Amino acid sequence: MLYRGRFAPSPSGPLHMGSLVTALASYVDARANKGEWLVRIEDLDPPREKPGAAKHILSDLIIHGLHWDGEVIFQSSRLKAYESALSYLIKTNAAFKCICPRKRLNNDGTCASKCFLRQHYLSEKFAFRFEYDPRASIKINDFILGEKIWKNQDLPKDFVIRRRDGLFSYQLAVLVDDISQGITHVIRGSDLLDSTPKQHEIGSALNFPQLKYGHIPTITDTEGKKLSKQTFAPPIDGNQAVQNLRQALLLLGQKQPDNILKTPSGILRSAIEFWDRNTIPKEMTLTNLPIKN
Numbered sequence: 001m002l003y004r005g006r007f008a009p010s011p012s013g014p015l016h017m018g019s020l021v022t023a024l025a026s027y028v029d030a031r032a033n034k035g036e037w038l039v040r041i042e043d044l045d046p047p048r049e050k051p052g053a054a055k056h057i058l059s060d061l062i063i064h065g066l067h068w069d070g071e072v073i074f075q076s077s078r079l080k081a082y083e084s085a086l087s088y089l090i091k092t093n094a095a096f097k098c099i100c101p102r103k104r105l106n107n108d109g110t111c112a113s114k115c116f117l118r119q120h121y122l123s124e125k126f127a128f129r130f131e132y133d134p135r136a137s138i139k140i141n142d143f144i145l146g147e148k149i150w151k152n153q154d155l156p157k158d159f160v161i162r163r164r165d166g167l168f169s170y171q172l173a174v175l176v177d178d179i180s181q182g183i184t185h186v187i188r189g190s191d192l193l194d195s196t197p198k199q200h201e202i203g204s205a206l207n208f209p210q211l212k213y214g215h216i217p218t219i220t221d222t223e224g225k226k227l228s229k230q231t232f233a234p235p236i237d238g239n240q241a242v243q244n245l246r247q248a249l250l251l252l253g254q255k256q257p258d259n260i261l262k263t264p265s266g267i268l269r270s271a272i273e274f275w276d277r278n279t280i281p282k283e284m285t286l287t288n289l290p291i292k293n
């Protein structure tokens, strides 16, 4: 089977246990399927970035034995590719300019002023929105969570693909990059699950091959809060790489590597050998993790 996976962090802070779990799952799934594994830095939103974070993330991956194939791609160097995808969508009437300010949008975030009827007259600062006509529903076979269905009424009829300030949206950039890098399988956190039908539709409009998606449940901390940079999840300690990998495998419901394995590469070899997508739990919590330092 042709398999090329990837890990695509944004440089908004160091790796925490949640991002390590995602990186590890995508790495091990790729290697267990004799596939390649790439790393891409999603640095499209300068105000959210922390200086030095990209370097820190890459060095944390190496410390944990997560060695990638090929060059690391930075999204900030890919703007021409996004422009070109946007031009195609405009040319095929799948994207339109919208001048609606945030507070005047519909409740579901869609354009409220029929901007698409006035395309030639809009000269103010505008966003570009992707417009589509979702069929009765969109069905995605998630290779971790199983079949997921989004009903027509749950999907917005348009959404932003380039913001008023000129920044490209995650939805467009990530898909253009996945396709141009030849990615076949995407493993990412469930917080991005609702992006999947949107990316599916953009992909159809651009005549892209469809990707296979697997979503890892979001990890909650001992107080039930989602573990993320926004909730100030603590960074992982690079000096505890073996323990970090053991904890991540435990959260992923995988067999614990033998105690005699004391290096990241040994732990990873075992993880690849025993990897089982079917035992990834539907919920992950940091409560009562039995592994001590």
Ligand SMILES: [Zn+2]
Pocket: 097, 098, 099, 100, 111, 112, 113, 114, 115, 116
């Ligand atoms: Zn509008």
